[in-house]
Ligand SMILES: [Mg+2]
C-alpha cells in the first residue's frame with residue numbers, strides 16, 4: 001500500500017513549456033499552468049491518508065533564466081490549491097555539484113529521513129530519466145509518466161504509465 005507520493009513538478013503537476021521547439025520549464029508565473037490530469041488525480045488521492053511531496057530541479061535559477069520571485073509565485077499557486085507536506089527545489093546546475101540535483105537522490109533522502117517514511121510505501125512519479133534514477137537510488141518505487149515529448153527507451157522503472165490514473169490502484173488498493 002502506498003502512503004507517500006513524491007511528484008516531480010514540471011510535466012507531472014504543471015504543463016511543460018515548448019520554447020523554440022524544445023521542452024522546457026516555465027520561467028514565469030504566466031507560463032505556469034496545472035495539468036488537468038494532475039488536478040483529477042489529486043482530488044482522488046488527497047482524501048486518503050497519503051503524504052504528498054514535490055521534488056523539483058529548477059536550474060534556470062542558477063542559469064539566471066528565472067528569478068526566485070517567479071518561482072515563489074508558482075509555489076504559492078501550488079500551496080494555495082494543494083496540500084503538499086513539503087515542496088523542495090534544487091536551484092543548482094550541474095557545475096555546482098550539489099547533492100540535491102536529480103538524478104541524485106538528495107531531496108528524496110532528506111524527506112524520507114525527515115518524515116520517517118517507509119520506502120516500500122513510497123513512490124516517485126516523474127517524466128524524466130533523472131527522476132527514475134533518483135527514485136531508484138533512494139530505494140523507492142518509480143513511476144515514469146510517458147508523454148509525447150519524453151519517450152525514453154531502456155529506462156528501468158517499476159511502472160510506465162501515460163496518465164496518472166493508471167496507478168490509482170496502487171494507492172487505493174483496489
Ligand atoms: Mg519533469
Ligand SMILES: [Zn+2]
Nearest residue numbers: 090092098100
Ligand atoms: Zn541542488
